[in-house]
Amino acid sequence: MAGAGAVELDVAGRKVRLSHPDKTYYPERGFTKMDVAQYYLAVAEGVLRGLRDRPTTMQRFPDGVEGEFFYQKRAPKGMPDWLPTARIAFPSGRFADEMCPTEPAAVLWAANLGCLTFHPWPVRRGDTEHPDELRIDLDPQPGTDFADAVKVAFVLRELLAEHGLRGWPKTSGGRGLHVYVPIQPRWTFTEVRRAAITVARALERRMPDLVTSAWWKEERGEKVFVDYNQMARDRTIASAYSLRARPRATVSTPLHWDELSDAAPEDFDLRTVPPRFAELGDLHADMAEHAFGLESVLELADRQAADEGLGDLPYPPDHPKMPGEPSRVQPSRARKR
Structure with missing residues (x-):
């Protein structure tokens, strides 16, 4: 049973529990947690193509986009055993096991935790040291x-x-x-x-x-x-088809080159991208070739x-000093020394 105040979604044959489906995530437009889940169901093939087998950081908004958020890099406790992980190394030399989505249910499971935006590494779990x-x-x-x-x-x-x-x-x-x-x-x-x-x-x-x-x-x-x-x-960069924490619930959306000149970011959001996806499919699908x-x-x-x-x-400030790297001192501060 899904439990009180929860529903079960059938995601490619796997049951995923969605708690508090009526919780508002995007107050300006009234979009709820269920709206988010339905969005990710509609674009599951596309978002999974960008995440499949990649160590993925979750950007979580438990109370919606107007609440506090955090980035979850380490796989959370209680993660289902069907969702694999990969060990990645941080610049500090420390390690973490991150989730690596391999099926649509993983996307919906993360959405239930308030994950609106997925941040995959540019590597696959089989080789986490060489970007593809x-x-x-x-x-x-x-x-x-x-x-x-x-x-x-x-x-x-x-x-x-x-x-x-x-x-x-x-x-x-x-x-x-x-x-x-x-x-x-x-x-x-x-x-x-x-x-x-x-x-x-x-x-x-x-x-x-x-x-x-x-x-x-x-x-x-x-x-x-x-x-x-x-x-x-x-x-990392927000994955293709990831929702963004903006009032209009905009989406990081693949485009054809010949669409760019007439495109506007606000054209692509939680409501408009699913019918676009149903008509055009994943415009980045052939990257795999x-x-x-x-x-x-x-x-x-x-x-x-x-x-x-x-x-x-x-380099970014959290990285150790690298061989041949120039000074990280802000130029205006360096001039005052």
């Missing part, structure tokens, strides 16, 4: 917007093609864009992050008035930041280093 996705995060800074990110994305598409790569775009669910490139799992986090830095610098060179790779916010200006540190270990090499991009990185002296860029 290069994720490029186009993050508009104050003074820029989604339309600016779209302009950058089209130049990024050309740049990737020059290196034999193909990208799959999606909205972030906010003001930005994500472009994913499936890669062969041959390179370390350090090497894939270096590829992201190289792409950021190449974009910056082509669009100096609109793109920045500057880590420090005070140096970015009104530009689109290419967040290369999203490829650092233990940095590809696995590109990074040799050309890493060769460009070597040329940038040899010809221009361009080396590493700062």
Whole structure:
């Protein structure tokens, strides 16, 4: 029995308990926990494609988007035995076992815990040291917007093609864009992050008035930041079809390239994405058919280093100091010393 104040959902033949289905999660639009569950049922194939076999952090909102939230990295106690885990290493050297969804019921089980947004690692549980996705995060800074990110994305598409790569775009669910490139799992986090830095610098060179790779916010200006540190270990991006904690219940939504120019982030939400998914399916489904090499991009990185002296860029503050990394002191503070 599901118990008082609970229902049981049939998810691909597995029963999943949903407690307090009438609890409001998105007050502005009145969306409830059941609405969230029904949403994830409708897009289960798509969201699972982005999560399958990946160590996944849950961003949980037990009291809805207007309440407190937390990121749950370690698999919670009482997790069903049919939901596998993988051991991942944090930059600190410590380890944790994270859930690795392998079936739609895992998504609904997490949603019952108040997980609205899924943050999968760019690795699979069979090999947690070698990313199989290069994720490029186009993050508009104050003074820029989604339309600016779209302009950058089209130049990024050309740049990737020059290196034999193909990208799959999606909205972030906010003001930005994500472009994913499936890669062969041959390179370390350090090497894939270096590829992201190289792409950021190449974009910056082509669009100096609109793109920045500057880590420090005070140096970015009104530009689109290419967040290369999203490829650092233990940095993750909201998965495709993840709900976001925004009043309108927007969704990080895969798009066709030819949709970008006319798209707006608020067009894709809990209500609009399911019928879109029913009509178009998962626009990122064919990513699984590809696995590109990074040799050309890493060769460009070597040329940038040899010809221009361009080396590493700062890591996030929770990472240990890395060999060859420049100072992590904020430039304005360094000048005062």
